[in-house]
Amino acid sequence: MAEQKQATAEAAPPTQTSTQSIVAFLGPRATYTHQAALSYFSPESNNPNGPDHDDKFDLVPEPSIAAVVDAVRDSRAAYGVVPYENSTNGAVAATLDLLAHGEGASRDLLIVGEVYVPVQHCLLGRRPPATQQQGQGGQQRNEESPYAHIQHLYSHPQAWGQCTIFLSTHLSHATRHDTSSTSRAADIAAEDTSGASAAVANVLAATTSGLDVLAKNIVDDPVGNTTRFLVLRRRRDKKDSANRSAESQQNQAPQVLERPSTSTTLLSFIPKSKAPSRDTGILPILTFLSQQRSCRGSGDGQQRTPAPYEITKVHSRPSPAFTSTTTPIVDSPSYPADTARKRKPWEYTYLVELLRREGTPPGEAKQGVHPTNSSNGEGESEDVPDHDLQALLVPSSEQAGLQSSFGGGGQDGAPESLSDLVESLRWLGTWEDRLDA
Numbered sequence: 001m002a003e004q005k006q007a008t009a010e011a012a013p014p015t016q017t018s019t020q021s022i023v024a025f026l027g028p029r030a031t032y033t034h035q036a037a038l039s040y041f042s043p044e045s046n047n048p049n050g051p052d053h054d055d056k057f058d059l060v061p062e063p064s065i066a067a068v069v070d071a072v073r074d075s076r077a078a079y080g081v082v083p084y085e086n087s088t089n090g091a092v093a094a095t096l097d098l099l100a101h102g103e104g105a106s107r108d109l110l111i112v113g114e115v116y117v118p119v120q121h122c123l124l125g126r127r128p129p130a131t132q133q134q135g136q137g138g139q140q141r142n143e144e145s146p147y148a149h150i151q152h153l154y155s156h157p158q159a160w161g162q163c164t165i166f167l168s169t170h171l172s173h174a175t176r177h178d179t180s181s182t183s184r185a186a187d188i189a190a191e192d193t194s195g196a197s198a199a200v201a202n203v204l205a206a207t208t209s210g211l212d213v214l215a216k217n218i219v220d221d222p223v224g225n226t227t228r229f230l231v232l233r234r235r236r237d238k239k240d241s242a243n244r245s246a247e248s249q250q251n252q253a254p255q256v257l258e259r260p261s262t263s264t265t266l267l268s269f270i271p272k273s274k275a276p277s278r279d280t281g282i283l284p285i286l287t288f289l290s291q292q293r294s295c296r297g298s299g300d301g302q303q304r305t306p307a308p309y310e311i312t313k314v315h316s317r318p319s320p321a322f323t324s325t326t327t328p329i330v331d332s333p334s335y336p337a338d339t340a341r342k343r344k345p346w347e348y349t350y351l352v353e354l355l356r357r358e359g360t361p362p363g364e365a366k367q368g369v370h371p372t373n374s375s376n377g378e379g380e381s382e383d384v385p386d387h388d389l390q391a392l393l394v395p396s397s398e399q400a401g402l403q404s405s406f407g408g409g410g411q412d413g414a415p416e417s418l419s420d421l422v423e424s425l426r427w428l429g430t431w432e433d434r435l436d437a
């Protein structure tokens, strides 16, 4: 069911009937992703670069992370919210894959924000009736095992790795079943009226599913367990921009967003097959990226202190081995006739997070234009990265001036140009870093 929230948007004010008001999230209701969406799109959100506070949003559940991405890509939703990584269990592979493999659903997507949500999983199920406390032959069940009646455990795969101690101590006898989300797990467990099924889920899912809370906060890190979510929207093409510009002139005053003091950029790249070599790995590429300096103009004519990009995270995912083609080369019942090998085994796509702490000249107000939304003076935004990142992304044949754009390449034996090292480089977004917010 769609849920309406008052919220804020970086976009023009939507009408109630417009898909501009729809936020897709991994459902059903009460998931952690639902909480993340409520947090980001609520008027109380302490998020200066979030949506406009005059906007109202319909939060619409989708059955999978891929379905959220599809809804945004197909313009059925203006925004999508997906889980990205967890402080205990690491990255969400399904999301990384959708971001990394830009040829597919994610090609048109841009990351515009992030949300951190504390995660305190509970064990949801049915309490064993008194008569069920007795085992076969009238023997009393072990008093210290209040979960002995649970034979099936359902949850999102991320949850297992966040609750290892509790589950191995109390529920090693139960069979685990992966589900698309924790709330879906609760719904499935609730269908089993025998009480033999339970779910690892959010306490809110007890209400939506009708299950009891059998154990609270069963995570390995009860104080710090946190999941980071990404907010996505579709990239605007020139036509959209023109339409939206006209719309925004009619509907809203020019929007000036506060410059985030610290921003995160996500890039993905595929190393060239021979460079870097197996011996040097991806170090030359990371070295090159870490030597870049943000010399971007502020748009207000003031010179800012060049800010270095700090590489804070590197993820890697195997590149998809197969792709659709009209020239099938694979003779296997697993692959349809129009499928062919695309990459060699062991070829990976890397996702690199770059953190930039803005250097602000003394006495300067913090107000500015968001770096992902360089204004054209009419309150409209272009989906382009910072000037310096743009230079990184231009095709290799046009990268002659790359080094001088950054002043970082060529030092300490670093390569002159990224084009020598990477087969492709994509900018997936730049947004306000919210870790310490």
Ligand SMILES: O=C(O)C(=O)Cc1ccccc1
Pocket: 026, 030, 031, 032, 033, 034, 083, 086, 119, 156, 158, 159, 180, 181, 182, 183, 202, 227
């Ligand atoms: O399943 C959910 O509720 C989600 O939102 C995904 C997820 C799963 C486990 C931890 C954090 C987020």
